[in-house]
Amino acid sequence: xSESGVLAVYKYxxxxxxxxxxxxxxxxxxxxxxxxxxxxxEIEHAGDFGSSPVKWFTLVGGLTGTFAxxxxxxxxxxxxxxxxxxxxxxxxxxxxxxxxxxxxxxxFGAIATIAGMLIMGRIPNPKATIYDxxxxxxxxxxxxxxIDESSEQANLLKMGGACEIRTVGANG
Amino acid sequence: MTEKWTxxxxxxxxxxxxxxxxxxxxxxVAWAMSGLCVLLGIGCWVYQTTVxxxxxxxxxxxYWGVYITNFVFWVGIGHAGTLISAILFLxxxxxxxxxxxxxxxxxxxxxxxxxxxxxxxxxxxxxxPYWMAPLPNxxxxxxxxxxxxxxxxxxxxxxxxxxLLFWYMGMVPDLAxxxxxxxxxxxxxxxxxxxxxxxxxxxxxHYEAGYGFLAALATPLVLSVHSVVSxxxxxSLQPGWHTTIFPPYFVxxxxxxxxxxxxxxxxxxxxxxxxxxxxxxxxxxxCLKLTLLTSSIVAYAYGVEFFIAWYSGNxxxxxxxxxxxxxxxxxxxxxxxxxxxxxxxxxxxKRIRRNIPISMVIAILVNVGMWFERYNIVLSSLVEDFxxxxxxxxxxxxxxxxxxxxxxxxxxxxxxxxxxxxxxxxMSEIKLIMPKPLSRAEQK
Numbered sequence: 001x002s003e004s005g006v007l008a009v010y011k012y013x014x015x016x017x018x019x020x021x022x023x024x025x026x027x028x029x030x031x032x033x034x035x036x037x038x039x040x041x042e043i044e045h046a047g048d049f050g051s052s053p054v055k056w057f058t059l060v061g062g063l064t065g066t067f068a069x070x071x072x073x074x075x076x077x078x079x080x081x082x083x084x085x086x087x088x089x090x091x092x093x094x095x096x097x098x099x100x101x102x103x104x105x106x107x108f109g110a111i112a113t114i115a116g117m118l119i120m121g122r123i124p125n126p127k128a129t130i131y132d133x134x135x136x137x138x139x140x141x142x143x144x145x146x147i148d149e150s151s152e153q154a155n156l157l158k159m160g161g162a163c164e165i166r167t168v169g170a171n172g
Numbered sequence: 173m174t175e176k177w178t179x180x181x182x183x184x185x186x187x188x189x190x191x192x193x194x195x196x197x198x199x200x201v202a203w204a205m206s207g208l209c210v211l212l213g214i215g216c217w218v219y220q221t222t223v224x225x226x227x228x229x230x231x232x233x234x235y236w237g238v239y240i241t242n243f244v245f246w247v248g249i250g251h252a253g254t255l256i257s258a259i260l261f262l263x264x265x266x267x268x269x270x271x272x273x274x275x276x277x278x279x280x281x282x283x284x285x286x287x288x289x290x291x292x293x294x295x296x297x298x299x300x301p302y303w304m305a306p307l308p309n310x311x312x313x314x315x316x317x318x319x320x321x322x323x324x325x326x327x328x329x330x331x332x333x334x335x336l337l338f339w340y341m342g343m344v345p346d347l348a349x350x351x352x353x354x355x356x357x358x359x360x361x362x363x364x365x366x367x368x369x370x371x372x373x374x375x376x377x378h379y380e381a382g383y384g385f386l387a388a389l390a391t392p393l394v395l396s397v398h399s400v401v402s403x404x405x406x407x408s409l410q411p412g413w414h415t416t417i418f419p420p421y422f423v424x425x426x427x428x429x430x431x432x433x434x435x436x437x438x439x440x441x442x443x444x445x446x447x448x449x450x451x452x453x454x455x456x457x458x459c460l461k462l463t464l465l466t467s468s469i470v471a472y473a474y475g476v477e478f479f480i481a482w483y484s485g486n487x488x489x490x491x492x493x494x495x496x497x498x499x500x501x502x503x504x505x506x507x508x509x510x511x512x513x514x515x516x517x518x519x520x521x522k523r524i525r526r527n528i529p530i531s532m533v534i535a536i537l538v539n540v541g542m543w544f545e546r547y548n549i550v551l552s553s554l555v556e557d558f559x560x561x562x563x564x565x566x567x568x569x570x571x572x573x574x575x576x577x578x579x580x581x582x583x584x585x586x587x588x589x590x591x592x593x594x595x596x597x598x599m600s601e602i603k604l605i606m607p608k609p610l611s612r613a614e615q616k
Contacts, residue, residue: 012611034373052381073317117382128368133352
């Protein structure tokens, strides 16, 4: 995040999505970032990000939980078969272990989902650069690295309705 | 529901974060009172631990008393949070956006409070981990995985963990908003708590996907947890407990008590922190409709329980149900019926739903009724089982009552701490249900 570039600040959602539509896929806007105070679906559609890989974390976590949920009681049974009320241990009691497996599926699935959200979102990030504090309040912003305020790209950002254009760098 | 917002998205952060600096003086009074209740509870617990379990009112044949009642009650309270966050999220119920954060916090603190009671109940809590969790031990014996008590450990610890993760991840963008408004040491603390969240479109994209999956995972979890709690009773052979209706009946009861507690908490909170324009009467009205629905389900379950006790031809079962209604403990039964099934009927009237003081009284009565429901279930089946010679009597001791009061203090104490240092209303989510910030050209 240490690269300098131009930050264009917008007040309105339709302005920022309009600009996103124009700059998406262009080589001279490579690496641009969009900042938003909340998760507007309009921005998600304009960004055309495709399906998030977080789902694979959830799936793998959930299946691991199912496996662990059956393995834990069965391994304990193998180590010391505990016969209670005439009910034999091991596979004979597997219906009772479905509950353990169900709970661990949810637990591992949820923990893996959180891990996916963190890894894919590149957080925790102690060195995160906050370019403009208004983007966590009520403004939107687009940051384009490696350009300056007098460039043609900056002009396009301005024409899209930016209320402010400025150069930002390593120190925000 | 068509919202008439008097505030805009730009007002959200300023108004909601005002609680960080400037709550109503009543807030501190309430906080101090809950702290005193905690001290009372700790005092009673220390007395019980040092003198012995004889100081609690439990004795043969009633070995589950107020502590297990409190355990089930608090787990039930903890249900509404994840229900509102997860299930209503999947149903896209917009009113949840304003109340979900407070409800989730309520869940966390209620489940933590519930978790204390098995430890208080066993007396020598330092030995508890050995029978509650599959830990290696010198005798090489493992816990009985076929016991519903062990299922409960897995269900409740999973529920607490998942609810905590769901709650915290939902709060990360809001913590970043606080970070960007404060200075010095506070900025450092909120910076760490917000994980360096920047609010980029890609972060939001993965966040939304993950949040949806968490909601999908939490939905069956909500339904499973109180089902598992109900099996603590239903898997036994006691009259009044050994019944297949228990899981759905417990889940409906949990949602009823949880929603009424959400209402009970939201009414003073929106007043203390001046959130009337965010948590509107319409949102409270929706919460009460959900409470009314679950009250009807609970009333139906009470009826079916009675009908099946008679229709099954099981003499012990029918004798127990008659005893519940007209026996020595009938006061608890009728308190439960009136508070959970009769008084909520007033909410069929829109005028009463929108009358906050009257609805607050009804909601508190529902909380009382739901506590007595659990007390009634635990107590009545234990005092009179199959063998008349073993019948007994139970009254809670002052130690048990002191610890119960302490548990309410404990719950509110942590909830108030949350209210003072964290955003009680989800700022990022409330912006989604407000009019979108569009330019004039687009608005036309």
